[in-house]
Amino acid sequence: MKNRIVTISREFGSGGRTIGKAVAQKLGIPCFDAEIIQKIAQESGFSEGYIREAGEYTPGGVLANVFSNRANGPTNEDYLWKIQYQIITELARKESCVIVGRCADYILRDTADCLKVFIHADMDFRGKRIVEVYGEREASPEQRLKDKDKRRAAYHRFYTNMKWGQSQNYHITLDSGVLGLERCAEIICSLY
């Protein structure tokens, strides 16, 4: 029997990772996020910091140029995507778990029984939250959010050809700012 996996995609600052951990704890199954990054790092030889940046975001700057140089063969991002793909497939084969981010919903589409979740919240909620969780930066919270969202969406679109945040791509989407993180976790657990 296929393992049951909860995949959580999320807007930056929406608390998706916190919700994922709460869900995993309630269900008594592991939650993978930073762990995956470390595993990728170990297996690929890339530095962890580089992978964290390149593993889910397209490089900053002009998006149109980001993935334009395939004439020279696969990019580092392509290698990372492949390694990530293998690790996530392996994790899902091994046991039931929660996987936050990393396009796991797409990667596992044919090989696992997934509950596909998307978490979002408005700018105001997320702006306050990223300052609390990650501290102040030179850029305004709003600018940081817009930049991260844009890069996640572009990465997701490039590798999965699916629209990030489009409700039809998920079994359930939740506004964590209005509903609250705890409530979101409860609803997800009730559907597992």
Add this chain to the structure above:
Amino acid sequence: MKNRIVTISREFGSGGRTIGKAVAQKLGIPCFDAEIIQKIAQESGFSEGYIREAGEYTPGGVLANVFSNRANGPTNEDYLWKIQYQIITELARKESCVIVGRCADYILRDTADCLKVFIHADMDFRGKRIVEVYGEREASPEQRLKDKDKRRAAYHRFYTNMKWGQSQNYHITLDSGVLGLERCAEIICSLY
């Protein structure tokens, strides 16, 4: 105190109306869908059939031309939108209720305390359902679904300037095909 309104937007055939009625029954509040159409009909003098068609869909055919003749003043659709707007605002002011479709989430954005829901399901589920509920037609179920979805999305976009089905526009979106109608109704009630 503002009344508490559940607004349900839905893909054609996803069971959004059935879910809305179940939610209303569980919560002991009224559900408006066909009732609104009738009320619109009574107040406007338009025939009910015409309003059902024009009240939520853009006219068929080439979408680009649908709303293009405003140089000649407001269209019938514009009048219907205005009447609909007034009726929905009035219903929400009067009592807590469930309102299915009719862009109620947008109409009530500043005047009511809304739980904004979007219901969707895949083509296969909806195709079977519309044949069960509405019977066979000359066009294939898939063609009927695509046509209706396209017209609802265009109508919503024109009058609200919001993207229909984009998760960020709702507090919760649910895949009724995977989760089941009954389960969707329970979750919505638990959030009310």
